[in-house]
Amino acid sequence: MSIAAGRAPVLEVSDLNVTFGSGTDAVRAVRGVDYSIAPGEVLGIVGESGSGKSVTSLAVMGLLPDDARVSGSVRLHGQELIGRRDKEMTRLRGKAISMVFQDPLSALTPVYTVGDQIAEAVRIHQDVSRDKAARRAVELLDLVGIPSPEQRARAFPHEFSGGMRQRAMIAMAIANDPDVIICDEPTTALDVTIQAQVLEVLKTAQTETGAGIVMITHDLGVVAGFVDRVLVMYAGRPVEKGLVDDVYYRPRMPYTMGLLGSIPRLDTGDREPLVPIEGNPPSMSALPPGCPFEPRCPLSIPECEAGEPPLIPVPGEGHSAACIRTQTIENRGLTPRDVFKAGPAGAVARGDRAGRPTVLMVDRLVKHYPLMKGAVFKRRVGTVHAVDGVSFDIREGETLGLVGESGSGKTTTLMEILRLAPPQSGRVVVLGRDTAKLGRNDRMAIRRDMQVVFQDPLASLDPRLTVQDILAEPLTTHGLEVGSRVRELLGLVGLDASFASRYPQEFSGGQRQRIGIARALALEPRLIVLDEPVSALDVSIQAGVINLLESLKIRLGLSYLFVAHDLAVVRHIAERVAVMYLGWIAEIGAVRDVYDTPAHPYTQSLLSAIPLPDPRKERERRRILLEGDLPSPADPPRGCRFHTRCPKFKSLPEAQRALCVDQEPELRPLGGDQAAACHYAERLEVV
Amino acid sequence: MLKFLLRRLANYVLLVVIATSLAYLLAASTLDPRANYEGRSPRPPEAVVDARLSELNLNDKVPLIQRFGTWAGDVVTGDFGRTWEGNSVNQEITRRVGVTLRLLVLGVLLGSVLGVFAGAYAAVKQYGWFDHGATLVSFLILSIPTVVIAVLLQIAAVAFNEATGTRFFQYTGEYTPGLQGGLLTHLGDRLQHLVLPTLTLALSQIAVYSRYQRNMMLDVMNADFVRTARAKGLTRRAALVRHALRTALIPAVTYFAFTFGALLVGTTFTEKIYGWHGMGELLVNSIYSNDVNSVAAVSCFAAVAVLIAALLSDVLHAALDPRVRVG
Ligand SMILES: Nc1ncnc2c1ncn2[C@@H]1O[C@H](COP(=O)(O)OP(=O)(O)O)[C@@H](O)[C@H]1O
Ligand code: SF4
Numbered sequence A: 001m002s003i004a005a006g007r008a009p010v011l012e013v014s015d016l017n018v019t020f021g022s023g024t025d026a027v028r029a030v031r032g033v034d035y036s037i038a039p040g041e042v043l044g045i046v047g048e049s050g051s052g053k054s055v056t057s058l059a060v061m062g063l064l065p066d067d068a069r070v071s072g073s074v075r076l077h078g079q080e081l082i083g084r085r086d087k088e089m090t091r092l093r094g095k096a097i098s099m100v101f102q103d104p105l106s107a108l109t110p111v112y113t114v115g116d117q118i119a120e121a122v123r124i125h126q127d128v129s130r131d132k133a134a135r136r137a138v139e140l141l142d143l144v145g146i147p148s149p150e151q152r153a154r155a156f157p158h159e160f161s162g163g164m165r166q167r168a169m170i171a172m173a174i175a176n177d178p179d180v181i182i183c184d185e186p187t188t189a190l191d192v193t194i195q196a197q198v199l200e201v202l203k204t205a206q207t208e209t210g211a212g213i214v215m216i217t218h219d220l221g222v223v224a225g226f227v228d229r230v231l232v233m234y235a236g237r238p239v240e241k242g243l244v245d246d247v248y249y250r251p252r253m254p255y256t257m258g259l260l261g262s263i264p265r266l267d268t269g270d271r272e273p274l275v276p277i278e279g280n281p282p283s284m285s286a287l288p289p290g291c292p293f294e295p296r297c298p299l300s301i302p303e304c305e306a307g308e309p310p311l312i313p314v315p316g317e318g319h320s321a322a323c324i325r326t327q328t329i330e331n332r333g334l335t336p337r338d339v340f341k342a343g344p345a346g347a348v349a350r351g352d353r354a355g356r357p358t359v360l361m362v363d364r365l366v367k368h369y370p371l372m373k374g375a376v377f378k379r380r381v382g383t384v385h386a387v388d389g390v391s392f393d394i395r396e397g398e399t400l401g402l403v404g405e406s407g408s409g410k411t412t413t414l415m416e417i418l419r420l421a422p423p424q425s426g427r428v429v430v431l432g433r434d435t436a437k438l439g440r441n442d443r444m445a446i447r448r449d450m451q452v453v454f455q456d457p458l459a460s461l462d463p464r465l466t467v468q469d470i471l472a473e474p475l476t477t478h479g480l481e482v483g484s485r486v487r488e489l490l491g492l493v494g495l496d497a498s499f500a501s502r503y504p505q506e507f508s509g510g511q512r513q514r515i516g517i518a519r520a521l522a523l524e525p526r527l528i529v530l531d532e533p534v535s536a537l538d539v540s541i542q543a544g545v546i547n548l549l550e551s552l553k554i555r556l557g558l559s560y561l562f563v564a565h566d567l568a569v570v571r572h573i574a575e576r577v578a579v580m581y582l583g584w585i586a587e588i589g590a591v592r593d594v595y596d597t598p599a600h601p602y603t604q605s606l607l608s609a610i611p612l613p614d615p616r617k618e619r620e621r622r623r624i625l626l627e628g629d630l631p632s633p634a635d636p637p638r639g640c641r642f643h644t645r646c647p648k649f650k651s652l653p654e655a656q657r658a659l660c661v662d663q664e665p666e667l668r669p670l671g672g673d674q675a676a677a678c679h680y681a682e683r684l685e686v687v
Numbered sequence B: 001m002l003k004f005l006l007r008r009l010a011n012y013v014l015l016v017v018i019a020t021s022l023a024y025l026l027a028a029s030t031l032d033p034r035a036n037y038e039g040r041s042p043r044p045p046e047a048v049v050d051a052r053l054s055e056l057n058l059n060d061k062v063p064l065i066q067r068f069g070t071w072a073g074d075v076v077t078g079d080f081g082r083t084w085e086g087n088s089v090n091q092e093i094t095r096r097v098g099v100t101l102r103l104l105v106l107g108v109l110l111g112s113v114l115g116v117f118a119g120a121y122a123a124v125k126q127y128g129w130f131d132h133g134a135t136l137v138s139f140l141i142l143s144i145p146t147v148v149i150a151v152l153l154q155i156a157a158v159a160f161n162e163a164t165g166t167r168f169f170q171y172t173g174e175y176t177p178g179l180q181g182g183l184l185t186h187l188g189d190r191l192q193h194l195v196l197p198t199l200t201l202a203l204s205q206i207a208v209y210s211r212y213q214r215n216m217m218l219d220v221m222n223a224d225f226v227r228t229a230r231a232k233g234l235t236r237r238a239a240l241v242r243h244a245l246r247t248a249l250i251p252a253v254t255y256f257a258f259t260f261g262a263l264l265v266g267t268t269f270t271e272k273i274y275g276w277h278g279m280g281e282l283l284v285n286s287i288y289s290n291d292v293n294s295v296a297a298v299s300c301f302a303a304v305a306v307l308i309a310a311l312l313s314d315v316l317h318a319a320l321d322p323r324v325r326v327g
């Protein structure tokens, strides 16, 4: 922050407008964006999906499609870029300004090696030999923390994990020592541990290049400790900007407050209810004349509809907000929790667990897949230990969160439970019935009582079915009366009854997930299994769905098995949590115990990787960084599976390490409702 | 990788054996070489015909399975038997194979290369005049049978020759018989004869490939990785060629194996119409003359040609796509 002060800005964007199409269906994707960054400064651009963040960046890069009309000014070192010929822009791209894109899987060309793609970036702008460029590519890969870079440079993108691809993208972006790096949601879709690594790499990249960084995200939590200033966008317009501390601690625009309040947090003493922003962002082609946030704003007054409020200065250096009620917020000292209606407080397990009936019991469950090779004649070359002896139980009215990095076996566990068939080994008991001893009719009966919600439940459904048909289907399958049930269900999940006649494609992600939940509720189940139900949603929308699940549980006495990779979300919804690693459970117990004093080094690293939406805490925080990626489940490490990445193991004296390498630790109770599978488990506060 | 290809090869060889055997069985049970003798006058005595047919392994009084055994035994040693007139099928084929291959190879190369480029260019200039034009012409060509295209080209060539008063386009045979002159004259003459048949074959290939490649290219052009390539500082053209086209070639290569069969059929008509003495002509003639062994031999050639095309397409696919290569 201090370094930035007083320096001439490298990049100045002023009154940037982007319109797609023309006439009545013109989409005004960006409307009057203003910002500037100095060398070494980090600007965070935050907003929900569709708020125009990516379009803004592409406009700066000059990479918008031909049908986009761009006006306003983008100055790099004082030189105007808008209106330049593509040829001139080509010389700047990748050299003066570079960009890191969101989805690292699709952002690398599948047919060239990673090393070649980085070397290409070098050779475009530097007059060096092929060899030299290749060597530079290896250096860059090393810089971004790819192990054995000479060898990995020869690998193709599909041989890299998501985190490694993103590192490669960063290597490419810094290849020519740019002055500005634009990162468009570089950590979305990555696991928290990998996200923490990538943010660390970006910091390295910044120190290395001294570039100004534009960091785009939809999650205010991610960037709190990383950015100097923040620009919040809504409906294509900046609605609040200022220094990071001002925006996080003293937000003055209700939208910013909503974004902040909707983040599930780890650092608040007890579980506080989340504050969702109801409704959806407006359509960019038919904006109402007033404040675009008005339909969703709890503070709105009739004057808000009069005209779109401009950014006006509010207390704090360079702090401004586009709202006509900033004064009221200021005077009354309103916080997000005051402005937005909070959901129900996280239910705490009532009474004694032991006294309540068990709805689901999983005992030493095993699922191994054969690992096949060959395209025509397949042959078995190994075994994937997807689930390798997992045990837990869920009592009535309880939520168990099953968390872990992708590839840890969460979904396989869930699928094994849903299969209602004898497992390869171990036992699954659903609602008191052992799945090894079920007949056809028993299965049908259990399917009624146990429902499932997927990440995008409607993705697999016939797009020609209306919501009415979708919700009626489970009822008719089980020979039940449909009647007014569909209306009831829609009401239950907070949707309008008129939605029944519409089609799934017409809904936003959050609404679709509500329809998915309504479908699961149709048969009045007792147990619902949820597979990453909110991880595809924006934080602001996610909060609403979490609150809905919470209140449904209380009202209908449901039990949930909630699978997620986001520990902060799980803390909000679950009473108990099980942390999975490579097909086995590392730690299990009451949320309060596990989150406050995690005992397994893996849980500790996971928790420490989760960013806090609190700039001061973030800046002071010391992370336990996990190295590398999840090992292959086809070849899990000997002894303790975690020992290849365990930070504790690294700090142990040689003599004590032997135990970790030789002997697989069992889940050991640690007092209270907490057990960890580590020889050297030790409770520790990490958040 | 090599192992994978060898296994593929084994598969294909098996398919060739089955296809050729079926073709023989079908030809032997439906064609009637005896009729060739019965139509003669004076009609030869039955015993003589029987003896002659037996000698050629064409006698329908011998059980089919036994004839098949004899035929298969010879084929394994590389002998495709005799034509109904008693000539060696092998010789007949050796003479003709080069003629057909010349057409096929040129048609495939010209067709796929031009088609891929036309398709890619149409995609890059989507909705431009080239794209619209290419779409129109392709559909026109695809909706006209090869035979008609061949005839139309001939008519156009005649008109051109008359209008210019030259004999630039040659439309019968592979060369002008009895032509005087040096090597160059002969080469030129052959080329003049080659233009029209090759064009006939290539046109439909170009049409097919350009449609397919256009769609593949459109899929890839807006891919994130092309945007990355642009963000690195590549020009639009370089990004499109090096990243988009290179990736979009992969499906076109797998497509190659599929279109090859249609191309073979096209060759048959083309040869017949332009009076080329190739395998296609042999097939048509031998069906007319109830020549079982020749039909089986041409079928075998077709099967082998398809096999090579499929194998080539596998090899190219692996060469272009690291995801297959490594897996
Ligand atoms: N090529 C395009 N043509 C038409 N509309 C577009 C195009 N690209 C983006 N948009 C629209 O612009 C708006 C902003 O999109 P985007 O910048 O991607 O949002 P964000 O990155 O904040 O999620 C959206 O309404 C989106 O539908
Ligand atoms: S101007 Fe009105 S509607 Fe808009 S954010 Fe402020 S209070 Fe809400």
Ligand code: SF4
Pocket (backbone or CB within 6 Å): A600, A601, A602, A640, A641, A642, A643, A644, A646, A647, A648, A649, A660, A665, A677, A678, A679, A680, A681
């Ligand atoms: S058993 Fe050893 S390697 Fe495993 S988590 Fe504990 S300290 Fe780490």
Ligand SMILES: [Mg+2]
Pocket (backbone or CB within 6 Å): A050, A053, A054, A055, A184, A185
């Ligand atoms: Mg975006």
